[in-house]
Amino acid sequence: MPMELTQSRMQKIWIPIDHRPSLPRRRYRACGPQLTNSPTVIVMVGLPARGKTYMSKKLTRYLNWIGVPTKVFNVGEYRREVVKEFSSYSFFHPDNEEAMKVRKQCALAALRDVQLYLKEEGGQIAVFDATNTTKERRDMVLDFAKENDFKVFFIESVCDDPSVVASNIMEVKLSSPDYRDCSSAEAMEDFMKRIDCYQVNYQPLDPDNHDRDLSLIKVLDVGRRFLVNRVQDYIQSRIVYYLMNIHVQPRTIYLCRHGESEYNVLGRIGGDSGLSIRGKKFSVALCKFLEEQNLKDLKIWTSQLKRTIQTAEALKLPYEQWKALNEIDAGVCEEMTYEEIKETYPEEYALRDQDKYYYRYPTGESYQDLVQRLEPVIMELERQENVLVICHQAVMRCLLAYFLDKSADEMPYLKCPLHTVLKLTPVAYGCRVESIYLNVEAVNTHRERSEEAKKGPNPLMRRNSVTPLASPEPTKKPRINSFEEHTASTSTSLPSCLPREVPTQPLLGKACLT
Amino acid sequence: MASPRELTQNPLKKIWMPYSNGRPAQHACPRGVCVTNCPTLIVMVGLPARGKTYISKKLTRYLNWIGVPTREFNVGQYRRDLVKTYRSFEFFLPDNEEGLKIRKQCAEAALRDVRRFLSEEGGHVAVFDATNTTRERRETIFKFGEENGYKTFFVESVCVDPDVIAANIVQVKLGSPDYIDCGNDEATEDFMNRIECYKNSYETLDENLDKDLSYIKIMDVGRSYLVNRVMDHIQSRIVYYLMNIHVTPRSIYLCRHGESELNLKGRIGGDTGLSPRGKEFAKSLAQFINDQNIKDLKVWTSQMKRTIQTAEALGVPYEQWKVLNEIDAGVCEEMTYEEIQEHHPLEFALRDQDKYRYRYPKGESYEDLVQRLEPVIMELERQENVLVICHQAVMRCLLAYFLDKTAEQLPYLKCPLHTVLKLTPVAYGCKLESIFLNVEAVNTHRDRPENVDIHRSREEALRTVPKHL
Numbered sequence: 001m002p003m004e005l006t007q008s009r010m011q012k013i014w015i016p017i018d019h020r021p022s023l024p025r026r027r028y029r030a031c032g033p034q035l036t037n038s039p040t041v042i043v044m045v046g047l048p049a050r051g052k053t054y055m056s057k058k059l060t061r062y063l064n065w066i067g068v069p070t071k072v073f074n075v076g077e078y079r080r081e082v083v084k085e086f087s088s089y090s091f092f093h094p095d096n097e098e099a100m101k102v103r104k105q106c107a108l109a110a111l112r113d114v115q116l117y118l119k120e121e122g123g124q125i126a127v128f129d130a131t132n133t134t135k136e137r138r139d140m141v142l143d144f145a146k147e148n149d150f151k152v153f154f155i156e157s158v159c160d161d162p163s164v165v166a167s168n169i170m171e172v173k174l175s176s177p178d179y180r181d182c183s184s185a186e187a188m189e190d191f192m193k194r195i196d197c198y199q200v201n202y203q204p205l206d207p208d209n210h211d212r213d214l215s216l217i218k219v220l221d222v223g224r225r226f227l228v229n230r231v232q233d234y235i236q237s238r239i240v241y242y243l244m245n246i247h248v249q250p251r252t253i254y255l256c257r258h259g260e261s262e263y264n265v266l267g268r269i270g271g272d273s274g275l276s277i278r279g280k281k282f283s284v285a286l287c288k289f290l291e292e293q294n295l296k297d298l299k300i301w302t303s304q305l306k307r308t309i310q311t312a313e314a315l316k317l318p319y320e321q322w323k324a325l326n327e328i329d330a331g332v333c334e335e336m337t338y339e340e341i342k343e344t345y346p347e348e349y350a351l352r353d354q355d356k357y358y359y360r361y362p363t364g365e366s367y368q369d370l371v372q373r374l375e376p377v378i379m380e381l382e383r384q385e386n387v388l389v390i391c392h393q394a395v396m397r398c399l400l401a402y403f404l405d406k407s408a409d410e411m412p413y414l415k416c417p418l419h420t421v422l423k424l425t426p427v428a429y430g431c432r433v434e435s436i437y438l439n440v441e442a443v444n445t446h447r448e449r450s451e452e453a454k455k456g457p458n459p460l461m462r463r464n465s466v467t468p469l470a471s472p473e474p475t476k477k478p479r480i481n482s483f484e485e486h487t488a489s490t491s492t493s494l495p496s497c498l499p500r501e502v503p504t505q506p507l508l509g510k511a512c513l514t
Numbered sequence: 515m516a517s518p519r520e521l522t523q524n525p526l527k528k529i530w531m532p533y534s535n536g537r538p539a540q541h542a543c544p545r546g547v548c549v550t551n552c553p554t555l556i557v558m559v560g561l562p563a564r565g566k567t568y569i570s571k572k573l574t575r576y577l578n579w580i581g582v583p584t585r586e587f588n589v590g591q592y593r594r595d596l597v598k599t600y601r602s603f604e605f606f607l608p609d610n611e612e613g614l615k616i617r618k619q620c621a622e623a624a625l626r627d628v629r630r631f632l633s634e635e636g637g638h639v640a641v642f643d644a645t646n647t648t649r650e651r652r653e654t655i656f657k658f659g660e661e662n663g664y665k666t667f668f669v670e671s672v673c674v675d676p677d678v679i680a681a682n683i684v685q686v687k688l689g690s691p692d693y694i695d696c697g698n699d700e701a702t703e704d705f706m707n708r709i710e711c712y713k714n715s716y717e718t719l720d721e722n723l724d725k726d727l728s729y730i731k732i733m734d735v736g737r738s739y740l741v742n743r744v745m746d747h748i749q750s751r752i753v754y755y756l757m758n759i760h761v762t763p764r765s766i767y768l769c770r771h772g773e774s775e776l777n778l779k780g781r782i783g784g785d786t787g788l789s790p791r792g793k794e795f796a797k798s799l800a801q802f803i804n805d806q807n808i809k810d811l812k813v814w815t816s817q818m819k820r821t822i823q824t825a826e827a828l829g830v831p832y833e834q835w836k837v838l839n840e841i842d843a844g845v846c847e848e849m850t851y852e853e854i855q856e857h858h859p860l861e862f863a864l865r866d867q868d869k870y871r872y873r874y875p876k877g878e879s880y881e882d883l884v885q886r887l888e889p890v891i892m893e894l895e896r897q898e899n900v901l902v903i904c905h906q907a908v909m910r911c912l913l914a915y916f917l918d919k920t921a922e923q924l925p926y927l928k929c930p931l932h933t934v935l936k937l938t939p940v941a942y943g944c945k946l947e948s949i950f951l952n953v954e955a956v957n958t959h960r961d962r963p964e965n966v967d968i969h970r971s972r973e974e975a976l977r978t979v980p981k982h983l
Contacts, residue, residue: 003827241750244744274521313532
């Protein structure tokens with residue numbers, strides 16, 4: 001019987017009852033229009049210290065967060081695995097034939113892994129992070145992509161400002177494993193010579209002539225200027241938009257929830273209640289805290305729910321209300337306690353614990369829906385400088401997961417307690433987090449993963465969506481000839497994109513992360 | 515320690531605002547779209563027949579739809595108003611002093627109107643549509659912007675493909691008032707000569723000379739773009755929009771789901787399935803789509819049962835978008851208008867007073883819908899042939915975008931059940947065809963009643979409610 005539908009229990013998606021195998025499988029939108037079937041290889045291009053890895057990691061984090069499985073393949077890391085001891089810049093000298101052979105092997109190994117990721121591991125986008133500064137090398141990558149039916153999108157970073165280059169070297173190169181045993185001055189000098197090795201043979205992308213048929217974006221002078229050629233599809237258009245909105249100005253993002261609300265005290269979820277007495281005290285404490293932070297031009301954003309606005313009012317500063325920052329809509333469960341939900345909707349209660357990210361409340365939302373709703377907030381946060389976002393538990397978890405590169409699986413369990421400000425500062429390739437509890441007591445609204453959920457997500461539940469992953473750790477299997485186990489670069493409590501040599505940040509508030 | 519200001523919820527939009535002395539204070543600003551404090555002056559640049567007016571009008575339509583008050587100022591129009599009859603391209607010769615004088619006057623008159631719009635009438639963006647092909651002219655305009663506190667953003671269209679230029683001339687120039695008494699060949703020849711008049715003095719935006727300006731250069735109808743110094747949110751959105759639009763011929767089909775069970779009962783919202791007539795419609799839709807013989811049609815639905823059931827009958831792949839879901843009527847979900855009048859008479863009246871901005875308690879407004887639908891519009895711009903099966907309020911929002919309707923008109927656009935609207939871009943706008951698929955359905959359109967006062971009678975409130983079971 002055509003038009004007979006049933007609603008999936010977890011995601012509340014209507015699907016036909018009789019599955020007709022002859023028709024192409026239905027695919028349900030995660031966080032964007034239907035992705036093309038062809039996976040995409042993003043090819044970074046540029047001299048060393050031009051921000052290629054920075055952009056690779058950031059872009060990957062963004063794409064994974066919006067639900068597009070993406071992974072970075074950094075050829076430098078492959079090289080470090082093969083060549084145990086980095087000697088000096090002479091390794092990169094164009095006349096060093098032995099080294100050239102090794103470097104080519106590394107690129108090929110990385111491409112093999114790209115192929116595996118995109119064809120067999122469910123990847124949608126692979127970011128091939130290397131200098132790729134010669135036409136020859138880029139042609140090799142284009143051929144590889146053609147053989148495999150992958151789309152290719154080039155991202156070139158061009159920058160001749162010596163102060164920018166120097167500051168990049170300081171930020172991320174001096175602490176590289178390559179320079180483990182060098183002084184800063186030595187490292188700087190060697191790295192500059194390394195750059196010279198590439199400069200001689202550098203053939204920038206030439207969209208006016210030789211590369212007129214390639215899809216590419218040239219980022220000039222850290223985003224002052226862009227040249228975009230032949231954007232092929234939705235995802236490339238989003239990538240261009242994202243790259244055009246990010247910047248590298250130092251700034252701080254503050255995330256916190258509203259002060260404790262009347263409903264928090266009663267253990268009720270959702271609703272639109274006002275602050276409790278303690279919640280009001282928190283707002284005052286927040287005001288004082290901000291004064292002490294002594295920030296230049298702080299923007300303040302709230303949701304359109306009373307409790308965040310009341311909190312902002314105490315700051316005596318202008319603020320903007322965003323409906324998109326409203327708490328997750330619990331649908332029929334709005335304003336209930338968890339006990340009431342368990343009693344009235346026992347099946348829903350159980351389903352939510354099974355898969356909290358994809359679970360959608362009846363006539364309400366899921367965390368997955370929240371991410372889609374919050375994407376414009378993230379985009380605007382990238383454009384802005386100092387911002388304080390006063391929001392809600394589920395919303396804050398989504399935003400935090402973006403900044404700290406947490407997976408869909410971890411996101412609904414991130415700890416975002418009341419009366420605690422999370423201060424995020426971009427550093428190197430990631431984000432430093434400081435957790436500041438403002439010393440006003442509040443109820444605990446955090447629910448841990450249930451025993452059911454710990455058994456792992458039900459694979460049947462993912463039938464019609466692709467699991468977004470956080471940027472995965474470098475693959476542990478042997479890539480070329482070496483077999484050195486790479487321990488995951490961070491423990492789960494650290495932002496996952498800090499280079500592994502950086503000592504544990506003492507200021508990280510473990511209390512607020514899983 | 516002064517206690518924080520008390521909050522009150524605005525009854526129409528349900529926005530919490532502080533009030534003192536019993537009156538709402540103008541402190542908090544609800545965010546619709548991020549608006550810069552400075553108005554923005556967009557300056558088009560390019561030879562004739564490069565799509566400047568096409569881009570101006572489209573961009574203006576988009577910005578107004580997302581809530582940014584925008585207006586275009588076409589200098590050619592000012593010239594036509596001043597010089598009653600157009601004779602020939604010689605008016606545009608670079609050594610025609612009389613012509614030059616008039617053209618300068620027109621540009622100045624247009625800029626005066628720009629100033630009035632941006633500085634006195636609450637406009638946020640003005641699009642100054644003229645060739646602006648010399649650096650000197652652009653500097654004058656930039657200075658004008660600076661003096662008045664406007665940010666200036668240039669949009670240049672560069673195209674050397676003779677086929678594109680010829681097609682543009684056919685699409686929009688031959689029908690221009692300038693050529694009302696000419697044959698097509700005559701008009702084309704004259705226009706080509708007109709373009710030549712500008713070529714010699716054309717100074718394209720230059721990488722070095724113009725490196726401090728904010729601009730986008732569009733090359734070959736969007737094959738490539740050069741973007742320089744984007745200053746703020748609105749410029750970034752403009753760039754994103756310009757990079758997503760295209761001129762490939764295509765059609766967009768908008769329709770609602772087939773008649774639903776709740777439609778029959780006169781109830782709003784909910785998530786019911788199709789009535790028997792609704793199912794009939796779905797089959798007719800399948801036939802219709804088949805007959806249209808559309809190349810590579812994409813089909814989009816909401817995530818509500820009734821649109822999906824409708825799509826299922828088509829037998830083709832479709833995509834479900836949650837953002838296409840019907841407006842959330844909050845506490846009024848699944849009520850009839852009679853019940854709303856009974857349980858929420860104040861809300862019912864407020865809605866009639868300002869249907870665009872009115873937000874249902876715990877629900878949404880049309881204004882919220884537009885914000886929610888913006889990604890759909892953006893993706894529709896990227897796509898080619900698309901059929902969108904959606905809902906009444908949603909369809910009104912999408913239609914308002916394509917037909918450039920105001921916020922006041924939007925909530926009253928007629929989008930009856932079982933009727934497909936076919937939109938085809940033509941010249942500077944959209945051709946609209948309405949096709950009723952010959953399956954009867956209830957009428958769900960409620961006109962604005964005469965009396966919208968909160969003290970009106972039940973009768974007055976319900977006068978325009980369409981019949982239902």
